[in-house]
Amino acid sequence: MVDDLYQEIIIDHSKRPRNCHPMADANRKAEGYNPLCGDELKLYLKIENDIVKDVSFVGSGCAISTASASLMTESLKGKSREESLKLLEKFHELLTTDTPVTQELGKLVVFCGVRDYPARVKCATLAWHTLKSALTNSGEPVSTE
Amino acid sequence: MSVLTSVISAGFDVDKVREDFPVLKQRIHGKPLVYLDNAATAQKPFAVIDAIRKFYEVDCANIHRGVHELSQRSTAAYEETRSKAKRFLNARAKNELIFVRGATEGINLVAASWGRKNVKEGDEIVISALEHHSNIVPWQMLCEEKGAKLRVIPMDDRGELLLEEYEKLLGPRTRMVAVGHVSNALGTINPVRQIIEMAHRAGALALIDGAQAAPHLKIDVQALDADFYTFSGHKVYGPTGIGILYGKARLLNAMPPYQGGGDMIKSVTFEKTIYNDLPYKFEAGTPNIAGGIGLGAAFDYVTRIGLDKIAAYEHELLVYGTEALSRIPGLRLIGTAREKAAVLSFVMDGIHPHDIGTVLDRQGIAVRTGHHCAQPVMDRFGVPATARASLALYNTFAEIDALVAGLGKVKEIFS
Numbered sequence: 436m437v438d439d440l441y442q443e444i445i446i447d448h449s450k451r452p453r454n455c456h457p458m459a460d461a462n463r464k465a466e467g468y469n470p471l472c473g474d475e476l477k478l479y480l481k482i483e484n485d486i487v488k489d490v491s492f493v494g495s496g497c498a499i500s501t502a503s504a505s506l507m508t509e510s511l512k513g514k515s516r517e518e519s520l521k522l523l524e525k526f527h528e529l530l531t532t533d534t535p536v537t538q539e540l541g542k543l544v545v546f547c548g549v550r551d552y553p554a555r556v557k558c559a560t561l562a563w564h565t566l567k568s569a570l571t572n573s574g575e576p577v578s579t580e
Numbered sequence: 581m582s583v584l585t586s587v588i589s590a591g592f593d594v595d596k597v598r599e600d601f602p603v604l605k606q607r608i609h610g611k612p613l614v615y616l617d618n619a620a621t622a623q624k625p626f627a628v629i630d631a632i633r634k635f636y637e638v639d640c641a642n643i644h645r646g647v648h649e650l651s652q653r654s655t656a657a658y659e660e661t662r663s664k665a666k667r668f669l670n671a672r673a674k675n676e677l678i679f680v681r682g683a684t685e686g687i688n689l690v691a692a693s694w695g696r697k698n699v700k701e702g703d704e705i706v707i708s709a710l711e712h713h714s715n716i717v718p719w720q721m722l723c724e725e726k727g728a729k730l731r732v733i734p735m736d737d738r739g740e741l742l743l744e745e746y747e748k749l750l751g752p753r754t755r756m757v758a759v760g761h762v763s764n765a766l767g768t769i770n771p772v773r774q775i776i777e778m779a780h781r782a783g784a785l786a787l788i789d790g791a792q793a794a795p796h797l798k799i800d801v802q803a804l805d806a807d808f809y810t811f812s813g814h815k816v817y818g819p820t821g822i823g824i825l826y827g828k829a830r831l832l833n834a835m836p837p838y839q840g841g842g843d844m845i846k847s848v849t850f851e852k853t854i855y856n857d858l859p860y861k862f863e864a865g866t867p868n869i870a871g872g873i874g875l876g877a878a879f880d881y882v883t884r885i886g887l888d889k890i891a892a893y894e895h896e897l898l899v900y901g902t903e904a905l906s907r908i909p910g911l912r913l914i915g916t917a918r919e920k921a922a923v924l925s926f927v928m929d930g931i932h933p934h935d936i937g938t939v940l941d942r943q944g945i946a947v948r949t950g951h952h953c954a955q956p957v958m959d960r961f962g963v964p965a966t967a968r969a970s971l972a973l974y975n976t977f978a979e980i981d982a983l984v985a986g987l988g989k990v991k992e993i994f995s
Binding site for chain 1: 933943
């Protein structure tokens with residue numbers, strides 16, 4: 436059922452994305468782009484003592500990509516750089532493998548339905564690819580292609 | 581709908597037509613397939629599938645060289661498609677039809693062969709704001725190489741080209757006007773006859789990208805006076821990887837070959853190669869023989885039903901679909917030209933086209949979502965993407981109803 440993909444919390448976050456604004460005092464930024472959908476995303480991070488103090492984004496995209504960015508920002512606050520990258524790895528596993536869903540993903544488990552929609556995995560991972568770019572500071576805008 | 585359907589379908593039995601397309605019989609996610617992505621590729625009738633199968637099962641051999649029976653059979657079948665293409669486009673002579681991989685290769689052939697020889701620094705190529713990337717990028721590449729300029733005919737909010745602006749773009753430096761016959765993203769039917777005439781008056785040539793026109797409109801390259809006309813077989817119910825480029829013999833003869841290799845030569849020594857005559861000069865290497873034969877079957881299929889009847893039926897579907905979609909609150913049709921073919925491109929308030937596409941897919945409805953390889957068109961309308969339902973001769977009024985119901989489900993989920 437398509438409702439397994441568009442769970443209530445995803446719809447909620449796509450309509451009312453959290454932390455959706457630019458950040459003037461960000462010390463890490465990155466841009467992500469999905470050329471197939473035309474989705475664009477700018478991510479702002481404030482990192483102090485290796486901890487994500489604040490994170491926000493702006494962009495335009497489908498429900499999945501917007502909700503994914505919104506829920507990502509919520510789950511990153513207070514995490515260390517290493518913890519953030521580990522979460523990224525777990526999230527990617529959730530979308531692309533059949534491994535059992537683990538507790539550590541918290542609210543992010545609502546994206547498990549994306550597994551059954553291979554064409555939409557890129558939508559759900561755009562924000563996370565952009566996060567990786569921001570954290571590793573490669574500086575290059577990331578593209579899902 | 582039954583009364584309306586029977587009135588419209590006089591002489592056109594869509595149920596019978598559907599029997600010809602095996603792919604349509606399946607269910608997707610438990611629902612009957614509603615295939616509305618015909619502008620991307622059309623489904624294939626048994627006639628085409630059987631022709632390809634017969635070639636591989638019975639006649640398979642390389643063409644134009646063997647003296648043996650199979651080679652003669654495959655050569656005859658392949659060349660027969662060229663004759664059918666001549667009739668399909670009403671060309672003057674068979675040697676004006678070049679087999680290509682598709683419209684993209686047709687345009688690239690002209691840009692590379694004619695363009696390199698004839699376009700100089702400061703010259704101008706005119707395209708339109710409606711073009712598919714395949715009718716933009718080859719000309720951009722040529723302009724970059726030669727220091728020539730690309731000029732773009734603008735369009736209005738309906739998606740119609742502004743001919744008075746086009747007139748202003750034409751000048752003594754205009755060498756080529758390359759325009760699509762029908763827009764893939766919006767469905768606009770361009771007044772190509774007038775566009776060609778205006779190009780000729782300015783002393784320029786005209787190439788028409790017919791990829792979206794060939795399945796829907798009767799084409800007469802002589803009446804249009806097109807210098808080049810190209811389309812892809814797979815959108816006319818034929819196989820992928822095969823298409824046709826028409827060019828006036830006088831122009832083709834004066835053009836250098838596009839690729840070198842076997843079949844495009846008369847004789848080869850290390851000192852000098854003498855090129856073959858038309859059309860073989862442009863057909864290096866073993867071609868897509870099965871594809872060519874399949875395309876011949878597609879021409880027969882479409883011709884047997886009659887493009888006039890197909891166009892009339894599809895127009896009724898388009899009118900019905902336009903009305904039905906217009907009634908949906910929050911839905912905006914992108915592309916409302918007065919002359920349109922078979923395309924319903926739209927956006928919905930607050931709902932991204934990809935989400936529309938996914939929800940429809942789960943109801944068995946195949947539409948295209950994205951920029952449709954026409955990013956400048958999307959930019960013009962200020963949208964990143966659209967959802968596009970594109971129609972073919974086997975679509976039904978009931979399928980339009982299914983689309984409308986599907987969009988109801990989309991709204992339900994995202995309301």
